[in-house]
Amino acid sequence: MSFEASTSLAEQIADYIGQQIITGQLKDHERIQEQKFAKQLEVSRGSVREALLILEARHLIDIIPRRGAVVSALTIQHVENFYEVVIVLYVLLAQKVATIWKDDDLKPFMEMAREMRELVANKDQKEFFSMTFKFGQKANPLVKNTYLEEILVNLAPVALRTRHVADTVNQYSMEESLEFNNNIIDGVRDRNMDVIKKVVVDYYTKQRDLVIAAIRESEASAVEVS
């Protein structure tokens, strides 16, 4: 059996197509043309098909019988549902870190928060954006819950996509991220479960509302144009 080679190629193709969905280059309901990507990336259609299954598991595309793959719509309903789930999982992850950390376990998080502060000073939004997600991922090797980790890995692309949408209508996105990092580190360090819950709920509820506002705005401008 040789899963690793084919999986890693499919993963790369999935990342490539996924990035276009996350950044909005591929839009809601847009058809993903298997043959086009196979040709463009010089890979087999089988590999693209495998990548599409990965993207489906990551909630970025829908595979519709007899129609093929299309970009999943990010409706207000989807956004509400998504935040409902990730909020409880992020609370669980952070509370778990708070329960188990010892010695220097929190040092990498503090170090990362410091680096992110510098990125804000340098207005390096792109690097900051990618680091935001590494911050959360750092918790997984500490918590060692493979079920939770896999769920969060599968939800991460939608988290990137919604964050991308929220940032289009939020000029203080980086500053608020920084504040969130500091607050969550404090709560985890103090092992204060109520603080952790409140910090996560407040931050992501606000982010959710921004995403919804952005979707409403783009719907309104679409109506104006038509």
Added chain:
Amino acid sequence: MSFEASTSLAEQIADYIGQQIITGQLKDHERIQEQKFAKQLEVSRGSVREALLILEARHLIDIIPRRGAVVSALTIQHVENFYEVVIVLYVLLAQKVATIWKDDDLKPFMEMAREMRELVANKDQKEFFSMTFKFGQKANPLVKNTYLEEILVNLAPVALRTRHVADTVNQYSMEESLEFNNNIIDGVRDRNMDVIKKVVVDYYTKQRDLVIAAIRESEASAVEVS
């Protein structure tokens, strides 16, 4: 593109192999022989390989580079991690039903609880076992959260597997299930979020402890034998 046909065959193969893992016929670390199943089920090795990817997503097997697929170990650590995640998700699901139900929405649950009471009277453990899981699944079409639903679908096989293990050391499993159903229906009907949380946490914490006890027992008897 023709995903549906191949997916459904792979799903069937995954269900077939999965059932053997859930019921303990295939044991921890046991090798899943691709060729054996392909021959036995008269399907291509490609279809079996696709089924293995489904089983991996459902946490029943691990695919190890250059070694192939093996049955995931159900260690105490796995069991603790699993219940940690499903408990918060089941609470979310039940509280969501409590928030949104109207009119006759709860009727199918009450009907099902009644049928299950009859199955207990008739000591039909097998049908009861399968119905336990349909009870929870009935909440999904009501809640309509595709993210949550997919996560729960992927966790369901491990839930079946752990429940199967718990039942080996619990002679009151059906009666306790019934009581759980009634309590959760009451909490949901009264929209009492605290009751719902307590009922879910208590029931699944007890189930988790039974699974852990069963694993300890089988480890102890393995040591005795060797």
